[in-house]
Amino acid sequence: MSTETENPFTEGTDDIERKRTIGRVFVGVCFGSAMVGVAALVILLADVIIEAWGWLTWDFLLYPPTQSPDNFLGGIRGAGIYPAIVGSIFLIALTAVFTLFLGVGAAIYLEEYAPENRLTSFIEANIANLAGVPSIVYGLLGLAVFVRGAQLGAVLLAGALTLTLLILPIVIVSTQEALRAVPDSQRNAAYGVGATQWQVTRDVVLPRALPGIMTGTILSLSRAIGETAPLIMVGAATTMLTAPDGLMSPFSAMPMQIFDWAARPQTEFHHAAAAGIVVLLTILLLMNLCAILIRNKYDPRS
Amino acid sequence: MSDETTGRLGGLKRTVATIAPGESRFETSNTRDANVETTDMTAEAGQSDVATTERNETESSSSGGVEMPTSDRPLGTPRVDDAVIEARDLDVFYGDTQALNEINMDIPEQGVTALIGPSGCGKSTFLRSINRMNDLIDVARVEGELYFHGKNIYDDDVDPVALRRKIGMVFQKPNPFPKSIFDNVAYGLRVQGKDDDVEEKVHTALERAALIDEVEDQLDESGLDLSGGQQQRLCIARAIATDPEVILMDEPASALDPVATSKIEDLVEELAQEYTVVIVTHNMQQAARISDKTAVFLTGGHLVEFDDTNKIFENPESDRVEDYITGKFG
Incomplete structure (x- = not known):
């Protein structure tokens, strides 16, 4: 009844806390592993898209390739894939x-x-x-x-x-x-x-x-x-x-x-x-x- | 309930009174012993066609046609007068394990025959050997004979597909197809090429399965949207739509709640007016409530006792059956 009731669950709390920390580290490592794949994909996409920016035009989709590199950006005729x-x-x-x-x-x-x-x-x-x-x-x-x-x-x-x-x-x-x-x-x-x-x-x-x-x-x-x-x-x-x-x-x-x-x-x-x-x-x-x-x-x- | 019990007691007395005529029936069948042995020999001599037809004629002309060996005969009265299905020394093996051991019993026309016993006793295996569903299991092997209207269904000239068209089946868990309610019931008709009046037959089947009132307006909706009990009645409608002679039921209510179970039980008793129903159940009260004959399988795939349901539940011959029924083991 009184407010002085002792908490019966104090025993072993340090040990529980330590094990919980180990668990958190483990989850962190797993999360990191999962992110490696995502990061690789994002970096690849960003790299390629920056490189391709301005070069990916309708003409690129509709014309055959040429020997002259100038044609890709609107030369005498278009060039593409x-x-x-x-x-x-x-x-x-x-x-x-x-x-x-x-x-x-x-x-x-x-x-x-x-x-x-x-x-x-x-x-x-x-x-x-x-x-x-x-x-x-x-x-x-x-x-x-x-x-x-x-x-x-x-x-x-x-x-x-x-x-x-x-x-x-x-x-x-x-x-x-x-x-x-x-x-x-x-x-x-x-x-x-x-x-x-x-x-x-x-x-x-x-x-x-x-x-x-x-x-x-x-x-x-x-x-x-x-x-x-x-x-x-x-x-x-x-x-x-x-x-x-x-x-x-x-x-x-x-x-x-x-x-x-x-x-x-x-x-x-x-x-x-x-x-x-x-x-x-x-x-x-x-x-x-x-x-x-x-x-x-x-x-x-x- | 109490009315029913008194009815069963009356039935018990009648059963006791008929034991004597049962004895004489066995004597007549013994005289046929020699006859069948000779036909077997001619079959080996290479005139199998002629021999088989002859044998079929003798068997179908008499009721309870095929003689039963005196050994391995279960307790009770395993012979019945109007047998549709007769198992004779039936063994089933799964690989090296023997699931059924020398089963000898008859299943009478119409009415409900219940197969009861503890898990792993072979009752489901026996049920699945009646319509050759065991054929679908690679390691399953059947020995002995099982006669349907006097024809051994394990003869080489019996097509299991044609057999299953005469012997329908309802499974433990409701297994409707992911199709509309209508198409579920119509499926059997369509695979069997009974394409005329599909609509009417589907309607009749749903009516007989006591489901029509609940689904009349939603025949185009998926069968999977129904409740478990409705799904099971849908599966029963699917099984009876093609009008088979026998309906096998493998614990059809074990996955259902008590209300759905009692609907299924009412339906089984209703169907037994017209069809021969063989039902496997774990629930002994269920067997006592709805069946006319009961077969008790105990461990090791042995059929221990087969008799009228009253007799089995009131006064079984085998002590082990009595122990099982009164809940002392199993």
């Missing part, structure tokens, strides 16, 4: 079609149909390992198989097939995960009313897994659009004056063009390279945004 943009978009569209069919098909087979035996686990282990193979090795493979072996030459189709091989393992693994996330209760519900395995896969499993499949595929594609090494091996042009007009047309891609400009001595070309990087990053971020929007739209929790 147009053929490489078209090349990259064609490349990524073709790659998207190939990976969707091959990657999703392979994942559905492995996850839904393949018997659980040694062969299946061998294939799955191989696919997981392929995801770690350096991209230049895929470039060599593309050179040997598509450019030389199939006599395609250094054309758009050969580039797209090479990029497909590069991201296929990632797409297969992410699609398998999306399929595995479909609850068995949903499959059972469909089997229970007498659906065949094909009907279960088509009506229940695929619609439910589609957001996951799309997210994984788009993220893989945005990795592919920035790849340079395999394209160098396949023999894509560093600079093209005209946009590609078909599957069997020679092509350039944005990373190739940026690489070419950055390697030149004149500073004007360095600014052009920075402007090219901004365009590439914008396309990349837009693709990632699509992936996030798709995921949020179909997320059952929302």
Whole structure:
């Protein structure tokens, strides 16, 4: 009753306080680690945007590159990255079609149909390992198989097939995960009313897994659009004056063009390279945004 | 409640009185023993087609058709006259573990047959072997026979998909599709190609599942927006829309609150007027309330006793069953 009541919780407070301090230090270190990534991205973006400021014009998007650096800032005619943009978009569209069919098909087979035996686990282990193979090795493979072996030459189709091989393992693994996330209760519900395995896969499993499949595929594609090494091996042009007009047309891609400009001595070309990087990053971020929007739209929790 | 209990006691007395005729039924089935053995031998000699049809005819012409081995027979009266489903020496294995051990029992046409027992006793496994859902588990293996209208459903010429169209299923957790209420009920009709009068059939199914009054104006809304109890009745509507003969229910009310549970129980009793209902339940009061026959599974996948529900709950033959029912273990 009295105000003199003794606080029964005084024992060990120093020790508790010490442990709390350790906790605070730990959180600080973790926060710092998280900020490193953010800071790197901000610095990179700021650096590139300052470098590209004033160089990124409509003309830059609409004209082919020239040998004279003056043309970039309104010379006799404009100069820009147009053929490489078209090349990259064609490349990524073709790659998207190939990976969707091959990657999703392979994942559905492995996850839904393949018997659980040694062969299946061998294939799955191989696919997981392929995801770690350096991209230049895929470039060599593309050179040997598509450019030389199939006599395609250094054309758009050969580039797209090479990029497909590069991201296929990632797409297969992410699609398998999306399929595995479909609850068995949903499959059972469909089997229970007498659906065949094909009907279960088509009506229940695929619609439910589609957001996951799309997210994984788009993220893989945005990795592919920035790849340079395999394209160098396949023999894509560093600079093209005209946009590609078909599957069997020679092509350039944005990373190739940026690489070419950055390697030149004149500073004007360095600014052009920075402007090219901004365009590439914008396309990349837009693709990632699509992936996030798709995921949020179909997320059952929302 | 008390009226029901007196009814059950009356039922018990009748059951005791019918034990003697039950004995003679076993004798007649013993004479058929030799017959089936010969057909098995001809099947091995390579005339399997002819042998199977012959056997089917003999079986379907008599009620409670397939003879039961004298060993491994559970206590009680495992034979019934109007059997739709007859399990004979049924074993189920998951890999090296045996989940069901020599199950012998009949399930009568219409009415409710309850499967009770402690967790892991194999009652759900038995339920899932009736419509071959166990086929979907890679490591599951079934031995022995399970006859549906006298045809062994584990014969090579039985298509599990066709079987599941005759034997519907309701699962433990409500599992509606992320589609509209209408499409949920219509799904079975569509996969089975019963595309005519879908609207009317969906309406009838929702009516019979006692859900129509609550969802009549929102058939286009997602089935996931319903409450748990409504979702389960939606799943029941989905199962009966295609008009199967048998409905299997795997603890259909275990995830629901008491009010929703009692609605499901009323519905089960209603459905049993027309369908053969087999229900797995953990809840012994539920089994006593709604079932006509009860099978008690105890540890190790053994069926210990099968009989009229009154008999099982009032006067079981097995002491272990009595201990289980009175709550001494399990």
